[in-house]
Amino acid sequence: MSLLSITDLTLRIAGRTLLEQASLTIEPGKRIGLIGHNGAGKSTLLAAIAGDIAPDGGSITLSGRATMGRVKQETPSGELSLLETVLNSHEERTRLLTEAETTTDPTRLADVHERLLAIDAHAAPARASTILAGLGFDQEAQHRPVNDFSGGWRMRVALASALFLAPDLLLLDEPTNHLDIEATLWLENWLSRFPGAALIVSHDRALLDNSVQAIAHLDQKKLSLTPGGYERFVQIRTEQKLQQNRQAEKLADQRAKMEAFVARFRAKATKAKQAQSRLKALARLPQIDSVVEDTPTHFTFPDPGALPPPMLTLEDVSVGYGERTILHHLSLRLDSEDRIALLGQNGHGKSTFAKLLAGQLTPMGGIFQPSSRLRVGYFAQHQTDELIVDETPIQHMARTLKDATPPQVRAQLARFGLDAERAETPVRNLSGGEKARLLLALATRHAPHLLILDEPTNHLDLDARDALIRALSAFEGAVILISHDSHLVESVADQLWIAANGTITPFDGDMNDYRLWLEARAKHALEATRQASSPAAHGAQAATTPDKNQQRAQRKEQTRQLAPLRRKIRELETRLSRLEKAKEQLEAKLADPALYQANHAGDIATLNSDLALVRQKQEETELQWLEAQDELEQATN
Structure with a gap:
């Protein structure tokens, strides 16, 4: 049925x-x-x-x-707490509880209690609280009025209400x-x-x-x-x-590109779990350009050119707004070809960190040292509000690329699928996905070395998301990615950084490890809540807090001691990537038939000599990388 x-x-x-x-x-x-x-x-x-x-x-x-249940189109509001708002979404339960307090008819009262038992009404507060906690509201937030929260957080409350109704x-x-x-x-x-x-x-x-x-x-x-x-x-x-x-020929070409990509990152993929997950995710991409849409979607990022390491360093940096510090003790480093996903709950500083790297926020303390030649491209969904609705994408791009010719302006828009018709359409008539493409085109107009993407896929369809993954995989620069799309994270990132407790720290593992870590943290939080209600909770908490502080201090000291070794590993990985690229270029020259059709014996000998030297350096660097990785594994086990 x-x-x-x-x-x-x-x-x-x-x-x-x-x-x-x-x-x-x-x-x-x-x-x-x-x-x-x-x-x-x-x-x-x-x-x-x-x-x-x-x-x-x-x-x-x-x-x-x-x-039947669905998320209501209007966001909740009022002075009721989040928990009360979710509970009141179950209209039958609310009505029956009121009737149980007011009815004087014994028969009706028995029927009411029987129905309350059938819908498990007394377990409802715990169930509503669990749903709210899963959607990011801690116990303190659940008892605050709905009006205390912004529109995005209220949408979560609306979603919680729909899920609660089951x-x-x-x-x-x-x-x-x-x-x-x-x-x-x-x-x-x-x-x-x-x-x-x-x-x-x-x-x-x-x-x-x-x-x-x-x-x-x-x-x-x-x-x-x-x-x-x-x-x-x-x-x-x-x-x-x-x-x-x-499309067999096209399929073969795509497979060749995938093999080239795997070869390019083979050093990272040997042991780095996130890199391995990334390769597996890329392998699951559709073999054709368009799966859902009628026409193929293509994105391409401009080549930023080489930049000597380090790209950017932070030493004990703090950042925030006005007098309020959001992030502190930031000691991190970025290099070319770093692919980093920045994870953590909303409100814990991910966007603040992105704005710091993009130059939109000034450090409140510490040393923030970008390369003098560093170009940064920054994409954020809120930038949609800054677009001029009566102007076309061509007008937006021409204003920001003042020295570009009309064909160059159109070419930059075409990189993100904005064809002639859409390039001449006023922004007010563009879809959300088309506006996102325009923002991507604007963010990359100066061929950035570092690309910062803050929720780039909210308005992109499935084919456009796959096109973005392919483009980022081919991109020669570094990427900082903030996204709720775990498939995008697995396909793009080689490293995970976590924004929590007022700072940002590297996470040792891939997305599967992160999922397990989140599950363990949720179980721990639930157990802590249960223990907090017990009579001995305060004494037990006082007894265990010093141990936790000591463990935290030990982990922090270990991170500080291992920082030079991790930095060495990143430098070796960058060197390996460059040697691989140099080897490919030399092999391509030696494979050119024109080289052997004229008197180029001296050139051939020189190229062979250079290739042998590059291969020797590759072997030496790979050995250093393996030794450093073994040293790191022994130190962290």
Whole structure:
């Protein structure tokens, strides 16, 4: 028996047909991801299922007494606490609790208590608190008024209310857009265990792989269902398109590029877990350019050129706003080809750190030393508000590239898929994804050595996200990435840095290790909350605090002592990358047939001599790198 039946559905908006005789069946307990290109009608379909708009043809049928829940469009507000707001979203429970306090009819009172028992009403506060904690609200925040929080945090409260209701059918439209990566990972886990059915519109590939059981693709005004997560959908779609379009030559070229990339990072991939995860994630990219969209999406970043190390160093730096310090004791270093994902809960200083590196904030103390030649490109979603809505992308780019010719201006926009038509469209008429592409084009207009991306994918569809991953993999500069998209992080980053407790520290491990660390931290926090309510809690806490402080001090001292060794390893990795590039260039010259068609015997001998020297230096550097890695492993074990 189906929970939801969509039969021959036709939907039109402003005279435009979005769905035409489309059909889909959702069974009880089935979690389905809904995908399709921007503007295909995914959100409109959710609105029709929820009853907000009437179909133009066909039918939408929800079985029997099944309940349906979704995130409300209006954000919550008022003086009620977050916990009370979530609890009050369960209207039946609220009504029954009130009636239990007021009714004088013994029979009715018995019925009320029986129903409260059936809906597990007394466990509701604990369940609501757990959901809020998973979405980033600690115990203190849960008891603050909703009006204390900004719009993005209120959207989390609205999401918490929808999850708390635990309906038979849950409708979610881009649920991760206002979440950090910690909350996104929690939501993935929650959805994977949700016993009800769900229809989830999302561009988050990891969520679609880890939390749903099938993919519904809205394409050509029809709905098709593919079992499995997004990776399985990509495999099926790729095979179909490759057979249809006979793109074997293109596939071979993409594989060659992937092999070149693996060779370029082979030194890092030997032992660095995050680098290995990155290669595995890249290997799962679709083998064709366009999986969801009708036309391929391509991004390319300009070559920044070489920059001698170090690119940037920080020694005991503090930074903040006005008199308020947000981050302190920052002692870090960046080099060319560093690929770093900056993780941590929202509000812990990730964007502050990005602004510091981008030169938008001045250090409050310490030594901040960038290379004199360093060029930085900075992308942040809030920059959308700074775009002039009546101007076109061409006008924006021409104003910032004052010495560029019109073809050069158009070429920079074309790097991010803004073709002639979209380049001449006023910003007010661009989609969210097109505005994001414009911001990427503006951020990279001066070929930056360091690219800082703060949530770059919020408005990019699945194909555009894959195009961004490919472009970043080919980019010759360093990358600092802040994103809630764990697939993007795994595909781009070789290192993880954590923003927490007022500072930023490297994390030793990959995203899987980070997930396990988050789970352990959540269990520890839950246990601490339980112990705090026990009579002996205060004495036990006083007894254990000195030990924790001592352990923290020991870890900090170990990090300080190992800093020179870690720096040496990064320098060796940079040297290996450059030697690999030099070797490839020499081999390419020696492979050129023209070299052997004239009297170039002297040139050939010189090139062979240079190649032998580069290979010797490679072997020596690799040996030094392995010795340094072994020393680091022994010191940290």
